[in-house]
Amino acid sequence: MVSLFTAFSISNWMFQTRIHDIVYDGLLTDGQKIIQAYQSTPSAELVPFMQHFSGYSGNLLQLYKKDREPLLQEIEPIHVDPRDIELVLANNITRTLDANIHSIPMVGIPLQINGEPYAMFISLQHNRVEEELMHSIHVLYMLILFFGSFLILIAARYVVNPIRRLTEATKKMAKGTFDREGLSTKRKDEIGQLSISFHEMAEELTKLDQMRNEFVSSVSHEIQSPLTSITGFTKALKQKKLSEEVRLKYLTIIEEESERLSRLGQNLLQLSYLQQDxxxxxxxxxxxxxxxxxxxxxxxxxxxxxxxxxxxxxxxxxxxxxxxxxxxxxxxxxxxxxxxxxxxxxxxxxxxxxxxxxxxxxxxxxxxxxxxxxxxxxxxxxxxxxxxxxxxxxxxxxxxxxxxxxxxxxxxxxxxxxxxxxxxxxxxxxxxxxxxxxxxxx
Known part of the structure; x- marks a missing residue:
């Protein structure tokens, strides 16, 4: 949403800046042509001549003298900053916006009549069609921003939800729970491949955990069995009434079980040694x-x-x-x-x-x-x-x-x-x- 709003603001600013530059150049050209037309008509009076051109071809004119009072009757009001009037009377060309309606470009052109300075400002007449068009463009921008943001939110949930499930599964896995429920997906993109890989890893870890439990159980069983025999026959040997034959038999069993334990320990050590990298x-x-x-x-x-x-x-x-x-x-x-x-x-x-x-x-x-x-x-x-x-x-x-x-x-x-x-x-x-x-x- 931030990206869309930023793109909207920058494109709108670039569009307005470019349009304003084009309009400024057009207004300056039109103003200079009006001044040339007046200067080529020596018998024409300044105020009626300029009044005649105000409103012509969609342009609005206004004249100012040193007293900064407007000389032309306004078809539509032009709001000029007094500082811009001073600059133009000082023989400077200004490019500015209407003081009240900031979207309307305006150009100030200096004019000398009989040695007396004038400031002529030329602007655009309001055009309902253009206003509606610009309004429609802005509404279109807002609709694009709204629906684009909405679709991005949907797409983000489509991307984030499986990652969220993987995150939860990872947390469970860290605690020793290898639950794969909810990880299956039919997606073929990178997220789908990640889910499949994670599912396979969870299966392998489940098998590894089962093997570990079975290994511990088997080791415990293999150790406990001879230890139980050794303990039982050792207690039996403490009895004084045993014959020598029975005593030797018990000692032989104890010896065999001890050797069995020894072989188990040696085999475990050898297996561990062989499994080292x-x-x-x-x-x-x-x-x-x-x-x-x-x-x-x-x-x-x-x-x-x-x-x-x-x-x-x-x-x-x-x-x-x-x-x-x-x-x-x-x-x-x-x-x-x-x-x-x-x-x-x-x-x-x-x-x-x-x-x-x-x-x-x-x-x-x-x-x-x-x-x-x-x-x-x-x-x-x-x-x-x-x-x-x-x-x-x-x-x-x-x-x-x-x-x-x-x-x-x-x-x-x-x-x-x-x-x-x-x-x-x-x-x-x-x-x-x-x-x-x-x-x-x-």
Whole structure:
């Protein structure tokens, strides 16, 4: 509204100033022609001659002598400031406005008759048509100002309302409430894009908050369970009537639960370490097939205890990677395969390569993973429901650590499974570009 009013005032002032300049020039030219016409008619008397031209062609005339009294009979009154009369009598040309009607331009022209100074003022006669036209223009300006302001207010509300809703949602979000109600919009402009982006951010924050709550709940559960066992069996050990066999059994349980807590703490620390930004990898070249065979031998007590057959078929493959981190990957994947493979089952390890990539697959013939669970197995503390029993140890962090390590190596891990048949984990790694990518990141 301020802008429209300012534009109206400036345009009106510029219009009037330009019109006045044009009118001044026209009045000055007409006045000089009247004086020349009088001077070219020696027999004409001044007052009747000027009286004859007053009102002619829409011009009004008035003459003044030293006594400043008007000499012509006025068709319409011309109001002249006495100071302007003095200036014109002093042989100056003046451009001024009517003293009472400030919108009427007026020009004062000096005139010498028989050595006596006169002041002739020429102005415009009132024109009803022009007045109505100017009035109409001013009314039009006011209508433009009113309707323009009204439309701008509507447009401003159209723009501001979604921003206001976003502001309220931001305040709620700052307090931990990720409510997305009222944020949806069909607009395609920048405000619409902002609303869509904010809605997507709110969804992601909601998921992140749910993951955080689930993570805290899972950590609490994983810690509370062994602590409850340790506390219970410690109290039981205080009884003096326990046999040595029972006492050793309780101590063994306490030892196992303590180790479980220790593994949980180590896994949490490792997962947190892997999730840090700019995590450094100690990359070097080594033989991947030799590493896998060493891991199989390391875990031999586990798979031999269940009489599992290990079918290992690998070619000599060289790779550039962090050997210690990939040790953890193969240990976790192979340990899971051993856990869920039934006694006298089989685990197959295969590796293939091309010019740029290596694919390692570990396949078991265990219980399998339900399809609805596969999208979540790499999340911390996630356990497949069928694996939630006391005979299968684990805290649900192993595959999360595997996924983090594979991601750090710019690789990929894929799982395929069918219930009752088995599961295959396939790991794809770059053979030689890990070192170059590390250098690029530095």
């Amino acid at each position: 700019h995590h450094p990898l100690k990359v070097r070249a080594y033989r991947l097939d030799e590493q896998l065979r060493r891991i199989v031998i390391t875990l031999e007590p586990l798979w031999k205890a269940k009489e599992i057959e290990m079918d290992v078929e690998m070619e000599g493959i060289a790779i550039e990677a962090d050997q210690d981190q990939l040790d953890q990957v193969w240990i976790n994947l192979l340990s899971n395969a051993i856990k869920f493979t039934p006694p006298q089952g089989m685990i197959r390890i295969r590796s293939t390569e091309n010019a740029h990539h290596v694919v390692v697959s570990i396949t078991d013939n265990g219980i399998g993973i339900p399809e609805e669970e596969r999208a979540y197995i790499f999340k911390p503390f996630h356990k497949v429901d069928k694996a939630r029993n006391s005979s299968v140890k684990g805290n649900g962090l192993g595959l999360s650590i595997v996924k983090q390590i594979i991601d750090l190596h710019h690789g990929d891990i894929h799982v395929s499974s069918s219930l009752g048949t088995g599961t295959t984990f396939s790991v794809t790694l770059n053979k030689k570009n890990v070192l170059s990518r590390q250098e690029d990141e530095k």
